[in-house]
Amino acid sequence: MHVHAFIEEMERLAPPELAEDFDTEKIGLVVEGRPEISLVCCALDATPYVIKQAVLASADMLVVHHTPLWTPVTAITGRVAGLMRALLSADMNLYVMHTNFDRAQGGVNDALAELLSLKDISPMSTGRIGSCTLSPAEISRRLGGTCRLWGKVKKIRRLALVAGSGFDPALLEEAKILGADTFLSAEMKHSVARTAPLPCIEATHYALEAPAMQRLSLRMGWQYIDDPPLVQKIP
């Protein structure tokens, strides 16, 4: 398949116009390699390990959620030089789907809702809200086991979830108004926790978003490369 056809297919899955403004020029084909795409790898982040595995697999294309070129550059040095050398030497393409995939149907938030077996799902401005029969402990288990709980949860009935870094006061308020009793996201801040109108489960960013890339790989017949950050509770 030509890379143009591949891009068209990706844009059907995650339409660029769904992306947040801050993603302008940071999604889509971020590194251009050979024009013919046959073997595709997929991961959450374009880490050195992920790129190495994709090169070993002779991938023509690597699809990721987070671009390695977030800050605009006028020099290719240090860590970025290492990543770009590995990609460009192998003539491999790098394609990024970020907030457009968060919001797409069947995208990051939908994959998370599915992982947690939510029912009666409705959308929030960002994220999803749905009926949940899992306990916090079971949620934590499905998300790799390093969750923290802010506030007191009795029993979860309606869970609001935002994959990624979603503990935003306006989103919490929206969730409460929409009937949520618990809010799941990553990267809680003290100032937000202090005024949160409902209890919050804090998972890792990776645990919330990687399932979508894994499911996408399965669906598309791509090779998924897992590279979670090493994080653990201190006993």
Added chain:
Amino acid sequence: MHVHAFIEEMERLAPPELAEDFDTEKIGLVVEGRPEISLVCCALDATPYVIKQAVLASADMLVVHHTPLWTPVTAITGRVAGLMRALLSADMNLYVMHTNFDRAQGGVNDALAELLSLKDISPMSTGRIGSCTLSPAEISRRLGGTCRLWGKVKKIRRLALVAGSGFDPALLEEAKILGADTFLSAEMKHSVARTAPLPCIEATHYALEAPAMQRLSLRMGWQYIDDPPLVQKIP
């Protein structure tokens, strides 16, 4: 003591010129009450609980680290109205020392270094670095028990610490250059963890900063009001 004299004393403890630019007009006397100061209360945040306890104690002054008026307002409604009503009805003053106290000698970072028994301490652009004989488990215990570990720690010898939200790539780089082997702060972000050049211990913001307010209260003969956020590991 007149409030002017009290302010002068506070400015000796935490000189306003040490504050970050973003703190301009957000530190110092943030709510003006009666001019005569006799009983002083102190806390990390001006929460409803803290203000209520200060009112019950008939405090003339409440000293906190985090201002409740961070975002400039043109209306006093909702949560802010509740806080302001409680303070102004009681004619109580509210005084904020924030990044100026972080950086002051004997301030927030120094209190944290002392709590963790650091030796051979030297300053970073923000935070401190020092020799540490504690294990991650003991550090976590002294910080209230909800720490997480990012990356692999063998044995801590030189610990860099930044009270508050200090997981910044530039600070991590500085710590590594200065010889730290482990970095302690709060509010880790995925993108920072992915490229952190040394292992990180993530505590809560409250656990890192409250000790300084508690020690200050002891030293000054003030009444300290503890109000930690409810956070726990999910088993």
Added chain:
Amino acid sequence: MHVHAFIEEMERLAPPELAEDFDTEKIGLVVEGRPEISLVCCALDATPYVIKQAVLASADMLVVHHTPLWTPVTAITGRVAGLMRALLSADMNLYVMHTNFDRAQGGVNDALAELLSLKDISPMSTGRIGSCTLSPAEISRRLGGTCRLWGKVKKIRRLALVAGSGFDPALLEEAKILGADTFLSAEMKHSVARTAPLPCIEATHYALEAPAMQRLSLRMGWQYIDDPPLVQKIP
């Protein structure tokens, strides 16, 4: 009446979407007090005297034209602390209708046109224009007697008026094109007077706007509190 219902009623009288952009977040409920509204006071400005009278009247709500929180604040001190203490201690609400009321039907400019018995009234981009049979002396008398005249007036036939500070070169030009022969407003500036294309009557800001608040009070059954600034011609 619940405060929400009261706000809805006010928004029918003076729709917020009529307000100038600079009024964003400076109109509407500016201080939140008790939720049940029975007794309402009204004035042009939320001065200490006005608030004191409203407290003595046990008002639940004070409606004013000019917000006392024009400049966004991160501290409640000095004059603002005095006003907020008086309002919040009394649990009184403060509601502001400003440029939205200037432009509303039956609003500030219409009340002024009525006070001066204008006929055949048509709107300007700001203000009104209408046929006038009063002499400058009679206009001045109805406006409290401290008016000044810039330029030469023979006989007024069509009067343009802008309540508040409306001596703007573009407005003067518009008035002339629309057929006005005299322009009434407040706060003349030298640079504007030098090039004014028609003679101007300068009243006080208070004299032009207070009548609208007084008429509104009458219509709504509120208690109007008059507090004109002390201004007089020097003999």
Added chain:
Amino acid sequence: MHVHAFIEEMERLAPPELAEDFDTEKIGLVVEGRPEISLVCCALDATPYVIKQAVLASADMLVVHHTPLWTPVTAITGRVAGLMRALLSADMNLYVMHTNFDRAQGGVNDALAELLSLKDISPMSTGRIGSCTLSPAEISRRLGGTCRLWGKVKKIRRLALVAGSGFDPALLEEAKILGADTFLSAEMKHSVARTAPLPCIEATHYALEAPAMQRLSLRMGWQYIDDPPLVQKIP
């Protein structure tokens, strides 16, 4: 005298570096005419009447306080075209001294202080403060008779004055701290009057500034052209 020499002399009288930032490129030689300067006229504003009188007098140079080109232009049309045609056709120069002359020794504020017979004069950040034995009525008389009084004056002892539009809350505060009991300036605004910490005498802008141009003309042997705006109290 060559125009360059004339400019040097003016810059000694009113050094450009004293000017406010907003005057950048708006003071000095604003219209360039013939290079040889012999006859000089002077006025407060470059009005059509003033320019016509200067042309009739065959002036080589007209010195004014207020530039007729305040707003930067990319077209010379309407009123500006009239002024520029009159000046350029007559090959007359136009020189502006504005806030640099306000602040210069012997400049606009000093001339006003002298006109009002102030003693023991000390400077403010803008304006002057001095002992005054005149009554408000006598001040008004010396300033052309159209003054208004805001607030209550018992007896003036220390008068603060700011020629031009100087009713600024920060200046009023400064004047009070420096011991003034009355403040004289022009162009009072309602919002300032409401919180003024001392009584204010409001004269016209012209009455406060023209005396300085008149005195300068006398001192330099120039021809002064008076052109006050027509303003009167309405009986």
Added chain:
Amino acid sequence: MHVHAFIEEMERLAPPELAEDFDTEKIGLVVEGRPEISLVCCALDATPYVIKQAVLASADMLVVHHTPLWTPVTAITGRVAGLMRALLSADMNLYVMHTNFDRAQGGVNDALAELLSLKDISPMSTGRIGSCTLSPAEISRRLGGTCRLWGKVKKIRRLALVAGSGFDPALLEEAKILGADTFLSAEMKHSVARTAPLPCIEATHYALEAPAMQRLSLRMGWQYIDDPPLVQKIP
């Protein structure tokens, strides 16, 4: 013809709404002279020579492509004073049609296409593209003889042209996509030449734009004043 009627006619020829945003307030009547227009002169630039010739011809109006007041001014001195004095003393009007005339039907780019005998013309976002049977040497001859060639031209079939300074990477790309094999404009830059996707003929700005003013003069019965810059190849 009254100047208002003349302006209406000009706005039909070159509608102001076609102009680029940077031309706001820089086109139309730029210097206002006498209201009655009988004799009209026309040129590319309002140079001292052009204005002198127009004055000698007793023109009421001078129409040009480039405004002499590009940078907004607060002073009329030096070169600008010379131009304005000549225009205003003669009571002559100056009218500017710039990017609105570039884009107008029958405007600058169309005149250039006609001069080079293009056929099958279609528009670009700026400029035109058409079939061309001329050699580079013949194009250069028709454009006054000082053209340079960047890159290699075999035979021109489809020529893209942009009158004025049009060597912009985005325009070059557009021309190539639309099938051009050669690009004609003025003021080539090194950085653009380095990556130009098709060969470029560089003429002078004057040679590309003056023909339009000349043709307009013919059509309207105006007097055209030619004033090309002196430029020659060094042998």
Added chain:
Amino acid sequence: MHVHAFIEEMERLAPPELAEDFDTEKIGLVVEGRPEISLVCCALDATPYVIKQAVLASADMLVVHHTPLWTPVTAITGRVAGLMRALLSADMNLYVMHTNFDRAQGGVNDALAELLSLKDISPMSTGRIGSCTLSPAEISRRLGGTCRLWGKVKKIRRLALVAGSGFDPALLEEAKILGADTFLSAEMKHSVARTAPLPCIEATHYALEAPAMQRLSLRMGWQYIDDPPLVQKIP
């Protein structure tokens, strides 16, 4: 030599603090390759041809005047991908010295002055001025033969030169004041030519700057790669 030592040497030749502000983060090591530097190539631009020659020569480092990453990027595609692939695959470093080398002693302007045998050289704010005994024809010959002359030159005595794009009205004015009778630079614009106060010789950007890179290569024992743009007069 280690790349760090090489960079130190380059910074002595062309101190980064001499660079214009717009060069921030666009000079120095722009692509990072292997750390050991033995063979160095040098050119004016990092074109595909230049990089290919440097790769064939097995260079460890390529030094150029113009960065290929002028506009900050968040994607490596198209032309930039081609350049980066060639550089990174070969593990070659790319070092840029731009306006810092223009201004350095022995830098771009000095090399040009030397090429044209200037004497009694003194600096301008940008560029140099010196006595010149060459004719325009000889200057053009030494600069590759495609120069154009704007205005009339009798005999050059004092030549001002600015390597690169230096036809700036302020620089032309400065040159005239400093006694130049002719100005040499590249990329003349119509608006500048119209008001130039002295005759101008327009060479190509490449012809003015490449000599400095060639001379630097000779001095340092590097391999110089010439890649002039193809430009010619049309007969």
